[in-house]
Amino acid sequence: MTTSALAAPATGAGTELRAAGGRAPKGENRAGWLFATPFLVLYVLFLIGPVLIGIVISLFNTTTVTSGLGSWVGFSNYADVLSSGDFWASMWHSVLFTLLTTPLLVLLPLLFAVLASRMIRHQWFFRLAFFAPYVVPSSAVCLIFAFMYTPQTGLVTNVFGWLGLTAPNFLGSTSGAWFAVVLLTLWWTFGFNFILYTAAIQDISEEVYEAASIDGAGPWQQIRSITVPLLRPTMSLVLILQVLASLKVFDQIYILLAGGPNYSTRPVIEYIYDTGFTSYRGGYAAAATMVYFVILVAVSAGWILVRNRRAAAAARGETSR
Amino acid sequence: MTATAVPATGTDRRGARRSGGSVEAGKAFNRLAATCLTLFALIWLVPFLWALVTSLRPDDEIAQHPMRPWSNNWNIDAYRSAWESSPLGWWYVNSFIISTLTVVFTVIVCSMAAFALVHLGFRGKVAVFGLILAGLMLPTEALVLPQFMEFRALHLLGTYWAMVLPAVALPVAVFVFHAFIKGIPIALIEAARLDGASWWRIYSVVVMPLCRPAMSAVAILTFITSWNAFLWPLLVLTHVKTQTIPVGLSGLIGGAAIQYAETMASCVLGILPLLAVFLLLQRQIAQGVANTGIK
Known part of the structure; x- marks a missing residue:
């Protein structure tokens, strides 16, 4: 993928100017590095740097209060992390959050984007209503929802009453807390996926629909046999973006619930935060960071592999036809 | 409207x-x-x-x-x-300065890198491209702890720089610019080259003015992300007056539970700036998010 994407720009400008032999002239080589240097310096210092520092610290019993590494402990931090019930519990909470939010946030925005694209007027209104929450800071979202989740007097609590249901204790019980945080997340981030789908739908050619409607295809048929199949790549993209975003959940659970009640919703990042910045066990928290880091990278790498294999299979299918 | x-x-x-x-x-x-x-x-x-x-x-x-x-x-x-009980004014100022600096640096640094990748043949380009591509997979939010250690060692904790520097090298932004710059007709660049223009001139006078859609997409995404960042500023900006809006607001939760009106007023004030920008630039923002998200 890297090479194919690169082939085009490499032959880009100055093919004429370039000396035969394909090598870049000296001036161009220097200019290239000069242009890329600011990015590369910041990239290496602040993106690669933390990874390396994390690996190093995870091998020492560093504390977060004092500077300095502490003493070498080898892989014992990793052994501790991997055998810690609290770490795996927090990992499970992040996974559970992902399992609860991903289906909702992949499918509902798709449904609404498809419906909204059929609307003749007022599309701006739907975009406004669904996307506006995305620009609201997490803490403001949490303050508003905490107010609406108040027992007895809160709006959501009362809506449950109107529907003849008993509202759970939103911030005091584990199941209520999950419901609260999932509903909040749905409201807050729905618009992002909605926009991705909307943009993809607008890229679908008009003519396909015209042909279909001449053939007498009704709206439902058009959606089922044109829109949804053509949106499959976008769905796959939204899916992976959503899984990664959900696995990295922190803000909502930390602000709204502080990981509670009794740590029963604490996600991994908050576990790292607690061990690293509240208990000051820097080395241990760095080991937890690296385990978590590897899991996240494995998820994205897995997705890329699957996608490339599918693309290759599709290409083979086309040539054999 | x-x-x-x-x-x-x-x-x-x-x-x-x-x-x-x-x-x-x-x-x-x-x-x-x-x-x-x-x-x-x-x-x-x-x-x-x-x-x-x-x-x-x-x-x-x-x-x-x-x-x-x-x-x-x-x-x-x-x-x-x-407004009187919390330093909202300071939070606005901090959020605004941090987000603006981040946007300016990100747009310049990432577009320069993309320009080099598209138009300049330099040794090691394939490796650089691969490195940036790999950067798309880096879950930076997960790395706050080592990042914190690094900034403490650099004595940058509590400064605007601690907020700006880690956000600037954004691989997604490079790819947005890369895709866009690739679409600019090569004839334009070659003509400028034959006129004896330096690469810097070509970048700043020919390419960048044509990149406005990519610039606005990257600027919008960076601004929203930077404005709403929570965990990193929570760790880095520890004094109340140096905090940003999201971190400052989060301090109000569980505080005075009876002062509903005041808490909601703070929320409304915290939401207002970005929401106002959103209402004005709704179309561009939606377009920008779509562009950067799909890359």
Whole structure:
């Protein structure tokens, strides 16, 4: 993928100017590095740097209060992390959050984007209503929802009453807390996926629909046999973006619930935060960071592999036809 | 509102044309869809309106009739006390400076790198490209702890730089610029080259002015992300007056639970700047998010 994407720009400008032999002239080589240097310096210092520092610290019993590494402990931090019930519990909470939010946030925005694209007027209104929450800071979202989740007097609590249901204790019980945080997340981030789908739908050619409607295809048929199949790549993209975003959940659970009640919703990042910045066990928290880091990278790498294999299979299918 | 009315026209014909076929069924379907959509869109607006209404009612009235959406005594006292009881002004200033610096540096640094990748043949380009591509997979939010250690060692904790520097090298931004710069006709660059223009001149005078859509996409994404960042500023900006809006607001939770109006007023004030920008630039923001998200 890297090479194919690169082939085009490499032959880009100055093919004429370039000396035969394909090598870049000296001036161009220097200019290239000069242009890329600011990015590369910041990239290496602040993106690669933390990874390396994390690996190093995870091998020492560093504390977060004092500077300095502490003493070498080898892989014992990793052994501790991997055998810690609290770490795996927090990992499970992040996974559970992902399992609860991903289906909702992949499918509902798709449904609404498809419906909204059929609307003749007022599309701006739907975009406004669904996307506006995305620009609201997490803490403001949490303050508003905490107010609406108040027992007895809160709006959501009362809506449950109107529907003849008993509202759970939103911030005091584990199941209520999950419901609260999932509903909040749905409201807050729905618009992002909605926009991705909307943009993809607008890229679908008009003519396909015209042909279909001449053939007498009704709206439902058009959606089922044109829109949804053509949106499959976008769905796959939204899916992976959503899984990664959900696995990295922190803000909502930390602000709204502080990981509670009794740590029963604490996600991994908050576990790292607690061990690293509240208990000051820097080395241990760095080991937890690296385990978590590897899991996240494995998820994205897995997705890329699957996608490339599918693309290759599709290409083979086309040539054999 | 004028700005928001424009985008609808582009899609008018599209929607109308799509409802061909079996006309009657199509119409019924569309009406049902419109009803569902409108209902949900209205529900989506409820938290905003609820916060706004609450912030304008007196506290004793909220306590007595919590579910009443109107007031006999509308007032803005809560806003006055919210503004006085927390350094909201400072939070605005900090958020604004940090987000603006981040946007400016990100746009310049990432577009330069993309320009080099598209138009300049330099040794090691394939490796650089691969490195940036790999950067797309880096979950930086997960690395706050080692990042914190690094900034402590650099003595940058508590400064604007601690907020800006880690956000600037954004692989997604490079790819947005890369895709866009690749679409600029090579003839333009070659002509400038033959006129003896330096690469810097070509970048700043020829390429960048043509990159405005990519610039606005990257700027919008960076601004929203930077403005709403929570965990990193929570760790780095420890003094109340140096905090940003999201971190400052989070300190209000669980604080004075009885002062509903004041808390909601702070929320409304915290939401307002970015929401105002959003209402003005709705179309561009949606487009920008779509562009950067899809890459």
